[in-house]
Amino acid sequence: MNDTTPATPPPFIQVKNVWQQYGDQVVLERLNLTFAEGEFCTLVGTSGCGKSTFLRMLLGQEIPSRGEILLDGQPLQGEPDASRGVVFQRYSVLPHLSVLDNVALGLELPRAPLFGRLFGRAKRDVRDQAAAILNKVGLGHALDKYPAQLSGGMQQRLAIAQALIMKPRILLLDEPFGALDPGIRKDMHSLLLELWQETRLTVFMVTHDLSEGFTLGTRLMVFDKPRIDPDAPHAYGARITYDIPLNSNRLAARTAVESLPEHIVHSLNSAA
Amino acid sequence: MRLINVRPGKPGRLLLLLLPFALLVLVYLSYSAQRLEINPSDKLLPSPAQMTTAMDNLALQPDRRTGEYLFWQDTASSLQRIAIGLSIAALVGLCLGVAAGAIPLFSATLSPLLAVLSMVPPLALLPILFIVFGLGELSKVMLIVIGITPIIARDLEQRAREIPQELLIKAQTLGANTWTLILRVILPQLLPRLLISLRLVLGSAWLFLIAAEAIAATDGLGYRIFLVRRYMSMDVILPYVAWITLLAWTMDFGLRGLIRLAFPWYEGAKS
Numbered sequence: 001m002n003d004t005t006p007a008t009p010p011p012f013i014q015v016k017n018v019w020q021q022y023g024d025q026v027v028l029e030r031l032n033l034t035f036a037e038g039e040f041c042t043l044v045g046t047s048g049c050g051k052s053t054f055l056r057m058l059l060g061q062e063i064p065s066r067g068e069i070l071l072d073g074q075p076l077q078g079e080p081d082a083s084r085g086v087v088f089q090r091y092s093v094l095p096h097l098s099v100l101d102n103v104a105l106g107l108e109l110p111r112a113p114l115f116g117r118l119f120g121r122a123k124r125d126v127r128d129q130a131a132a133i134l135n136k137v138g139l140g141h142a143l144d145k146y147p148a149q150l151s152g153g154m155q156q157r158l159a160i161a162q163a164l165i166m167k168p169r170i171l172l173l174d175e176p177f178g179a180l181d182p183g184i185r186k187d188m189h190s191l192l193l194e195l196w197q198e199t200r201l202t203v204f205m206v207t208h209d210l211s212e213g214f215t216l217g218t219r220l221m222v223f224d225k226p227r228i229d230p231d232a233p234h235a236y237g238a239r240i241t242y243d244i245p246l247n248s249n250r251l252a253a254r255t256a257v258e259s260l261p262e263h264i265v266h267s268l269n270s271a272a
Numbered sequence: 273m274r275l276i277n278v279r280p281g282k283p284g285r286l287l288l289l290l291l292p293f294a295l296l297v298l299v300y301l302s303y304s305a306q307r308l309e310i311n312p313s314d315k316l317l318p319s320p321a322q323m324t325t326a327m328d329n330l331a332l333q334p335d336r337r338t339g340e341y342l343f344w345q346d347t348a349s350s351l352q353r354i355a356i357g358l359s360i361a362a363l364v365g366l367c368l369g370v371a372a373g374a375i376p377l378f379s380a381t382l383s384p385l386l387a388v389l390s391m392v393p394p395l396a397l398l399p400i401l402f403i404v405f406g407l408g409e410l411s412k413v414m415l416i417v418i419g420i421t422p423i424i425a426r427d428l429e430q431r432a433r434e435i436p437q438e439l440l441i442k443a444q445t446l447g448a449n450t451w452t453l454i455l456r457v458i459l460p461q462l463l464p465r466l467l468i469s470l471r472l473v474l475g476s477a478w479l480f481l482i483a484a485e486a487i488a489a490t491d492g493l494g495y496r497i498f499l500v501r502r503y504m505s506m507d508v509i510l511p512y513v514a515w516i517t518l519l520a521w522t523m524d525f526g527l528r529g530l531i532r533l534a535f536p537w538y539e540g541a542k543s
Contacts, residue, residue: 059441059445061441080444080445081444082445082446082447084445085445086442086445088438088442090436091436091442092438093442094439094442094443095461096460096535105443106446106447109443109449109456112452113452114451114452116448116455117456146537147537162442163445166445166446
C-alpha cells in the first residue's frame with residue numbers, strides 16, 4: 001500500500017500504522033491507509049467500531065496512541081484548526097448567533113485575533129460573502145434567524161455553509177444527516193455532491209446508512225473487528241475490512257473538470 | 273378529569289394568583305382588629321392606619337433632627353450597597369467561572385479553591401471585614417461580594433462545562449484562538465446564565481446586606497428595622513419588610529425581562 005518513492009510527491013493523507021486505545025480497550029489497530037486529494041470517503045460500520053474515533057483523529061481532536069497521520073508529508077496538527085472543517089450530527093452551529101453571523105464568524109475570527117470581530121467596512125464585506133454562500137445552500141431567506149428557529153435540515157445546511165466558508169482542504173462529517181427525514185436527506189445529498197464537485201474538497205463522512213455510503217462516496221470503507229476474543233472483547237480493535245472504490249466515473253469527471261482552464265470552469269459554474 | 277389535566281383559564285389564573293395574598297392580608301387584618309379591640313395601645317399587630325401614620329412620618333416628613341426623609345435615605349443607601357455588591361460579584365464571578373470552566377489548566381487550581389471558599393460562612397467573616405475594612409460602606413459591600421461571588425463562579429463554571437464540546441471544536445475549525453473562543457462563544461453563551469445566577473442569589477444578597485446593616489450602619493433599610501425594634505415599632509418594621517420584598521421582587525422581575533430582551537436566542541434555544 002505504501003509505495004511512495006522519493007520522486008513522487010507524498011500522498012495527500014497518509015495513515016501510518018495507527019492504533020487508538022483507551023486504557024485496555026483497543027479501538028482501532030494497525031491502520032495503514034493513503035488518501036488522494038479530492039476523494040469522498042464514506043466510513044461505515046457498527047456502533048462503537050471506531051469510525052468516529054478515526055474521524056476525530058483526522059480532526060485533531062484525538063491523538064493516536066501509536067503511529068502517525070501525515071498531511072502532505074507533514075504530521076497532522078494535534079488540535080482542530082482552520083484547514084479541516086467539520087459538521088457534527090448535533091451542536092454544529094452556535095445557538096447565540098444569527099444564521100448570517102454563524103457563517104461570518106469564520107471570516108472574522110482568523111482576521112481579528114484580539115477582538116474576535118471586525119468593524120465597519122471589513123464587517124460588511126464578510127457579511128456579504130457569508131450571505132452569498134448562504135444563498136447557495138438555500139438559506140438566503142433566513143439570514144437573521146437564530147438556529148433554534150430553523151428545522152433540522154436547515155441547521156445542517158447552515159453547518160455545511162459555515163464549514164465551507166473557511167475553504168478547508170478536508171471536510172469531516174460525523175453522521176451529519178443521521179437525524180433528518182429521508183426526503184430532506186435526499187436534498188442534502190445532492191447539495192453535498194454539488195458542493196463537492198465545485199471545490200477541491202476531500203470529504204470523510206461517517207454514516208450509519210449503508211446506501212448513503214454507497215451513493216455519495218467515491219470510496220467506501222467498512223470498519224469491523226476481524227478478531228474477537230469472547231473472554232476479552234476489548235483486547236482487539238477494529239480495522240478496515242473492506243475498502244471499496246465507488247462511483248469512479250464521478251471522480252474522473254471531476255478530475256476532468258479540474259484539468260479544464262480556470263475561465264471555462266468558471267463560466268460553466270456560473271451558467272449552471 | 274384528572275387533576276393534572278385541569279388548567280386554569282386567564283381569569284382563573286389571576287384569581288389563583290391573588291388568592292394567597294388576599295388571604296394573608298385578610299387573616300392579618302382580622303387578628304389585628306381583634307387585638308386592638310381588647311387593647312387599643314397594642315403594638316404587636318398594628319392596624320393599616322397606624323402603619324400609614326408611621327410611614328408618613330418616615331417617608332413624607334423630614335426628620336426633625338437631620339432634615340432628611342429617612343425612608344428614602346434608607347432605601348437609597350441600601351440599593352446603592354446591593355447594586356455595587358452585585359455588580360462586583362457578577363464581574364468577578366464571571367471571570368472566575370469562565371477561567372475555571374473553560375480552561376482545564378486554570379480549572380485544576382480554581383475548582384478546588386472555589387469549592388472550599390464557597391463553604392466559608394460569609395457571616396462568620398463579618399467581624400474580620402469590620403476589622404480590616406472598618407465600619408464604613410466598604411465592609412458591607414464586601415460582605416455581599418464575598419457571600420455570593422463563589423456561588424456565581426461555581427454556577428458559571430458548571431454552565432461553561434455544559435457547553436457542548438462540539439461547539440468548542442467547531443469554533444477552533446473556524447479559526448478561533450483561546451481568547452477569541454472565550455470572547456465569541458463561551459462568554460455570550462454564559463451571559464444569560466449569569467443573569468439567571470444573579471436572580472437566584474438576590475435573596476442571599478439581601479440577607480447579607482441586612483445582616484451587615486443591622487450590626488454597623490447609620491442608615492439603610494436593615495439598620496432602620498433593627499433600630500426601631502427597641503421600641504417594638506411593628507408599624508415601621510412591617511411596611512419596611514414589605515418594601516424590601518417589593519424591591520427584591522422588582523429586581524428579580526427586571527432581570528427576567530432583561531434576559532428575554534437581551535438574549536432572545538436563549539429561551540428559544542431551550543424549547
